[in-house]
Amino acid sequence: MSRFSKMPEPPYYAVIFANQASKTPEGYAEMAAAMGEIAKTLPGYIGIESTRDADGFAITVSYWESEEAIKGWREHAKHAIAQQIGKERWYEDYILRVARVERQYSFK
Amino acid sequence: MSRFSKMPEPPYYAVIFANQASKTPEGYAEMAAAMGEIAKTLPGYIGIESTRDADGFAITVSYWESEEAIKGWREHAKHAIAQQIGKERWYEDYILRVARVERQYSFK
Numbered sequence: 001m002s003r004f005s006k007m008p009e010p011p012y013y014a015v016i017f018a019n020q021a022s023k024t025p026e027g028y029a030e031m032a033a034a035m036g037e038i039a040k041t042l043p044g045y046i047g048i049e050s051t052r053d054a055d056g057f058a059i060t061v062s063y064w065e066s067e068e069a070i071k072g073w074r075e076h077a078k079h080a081i082a083q084q085i086g087k088e089r090w091y092e093d094y095i096l097r098v099a100r101v102e103r104q105y106s107f108k
Numbered sequence: 109m110s111r112f113s114k115m116p117e118p119p120y121y122a123v124i125f126a127n128q129a130s131k132t133p134e135g136y137a138e139m140a141a142a143m144g145e146i147a148k149t150l151p152g153y154i155g156i157e158s159t160r161d162a163d164g165f166a167i168t169v170s171y172w173e174s175e176e177a178i179k180g181w182r183e184h185a186k187h188a189i190a191q192q193i194g195k196e197r198w199y200e201d202y203i204l205r206v207a208r209v210e211r212q213y214s215f216k
Contacts, residue, residue: 003165004126004203014207016122016169018112018157049126049203051161057111059159059167061124095112095157095214099122099207106203 005047005063010101012046013064015073019094021056032060038076044069063101070098113155113171118209120154121172123181127202129164140168146184152177171209178206 021028032050039045044065052058064070129136140158147153152173160166172178 003128004201007203014122014124014205016124016207016209018169020111049167051159051165051167053159053161057159059157059169061126061167061169091215093112093215095115095212097115097122097209097212099124099209101124101205101207104203104205107199107201 003049003051005049005061007104007106008046008065010103012101013067013070014099014101015062015064015070016097016099017058017060017062017094018096019058019060020092021052021058022092035077039073042069042072042076044072067098111157111159113157113169115212115214116154116173118211120209121175121178122207122209123170123172123178124205124207125166125168125170125202126204127166127168128200129160129166130200143185147181150177150180150184152180175206 036048036050039048039062046063046065048060048062050058050060062073064073144156144158147156147170154171154173156168156170158166158168170181172181
């Protein structure tokens with residue numbers, strides 16, 4: 001399966017989530033997978049690109065058709081995370097940015 | 109050293125570079141490091157966030173003050189890559205997107 005997202009005609013939106021996972025991210029992969037599964041079912045979802053190195057530094061970029069779609073995703077994400085809070089503390093640190101994709105290029 | 113970029117007041121620009129490295133990316137790390145060093149010296153540079161997993165799937169997001177700054181970076185990057193072409197073929201596949209950061213959140 002491709003690890004790249006689809007590339008519809010811009011403009012569309014990117015949620016850039018850079019995060020440093022805590023040293024013992026038990027349940028992290030499961031939570032991330034579950035959230036990916038939820039994202040796919042939501043209106044306006046385009047795709048997701050995600051990678052994480054051995055030190056736990058991860059970047060996940062999800063792509064959405066509109067700001068509206070991002071709002072929907074945020075509500076679901078909050079809910080999913082809230083269910084887990086207190087069990088684990090995955091992120092030591094994160095930055096989340098919402099950006100409007102203006103243009104794109106690819107090579108294969 | 110923090111692996112997160114600075115967060116100036118939006119709007120600013122993100123160059124989202126998702127790539128799958130070839131199986132034997134000799135010189136890849138050196139090239140990436142050299143390009144990071146060049147980026148830092150350019151006008152309008154804000155910061156960079158980058159990570160890559162064991163399968164060679166990498167996401168690098170560089171942040172810039174303006175479209176103008178991205179153009180400057182592109183010229184330098186082309187030059188640096190051109191010098192290496194024929195020696196190695198690092199990317200099997202990539203997508204590059206230019207996006208305008210509209211808003212941001214962080215947690216530490």
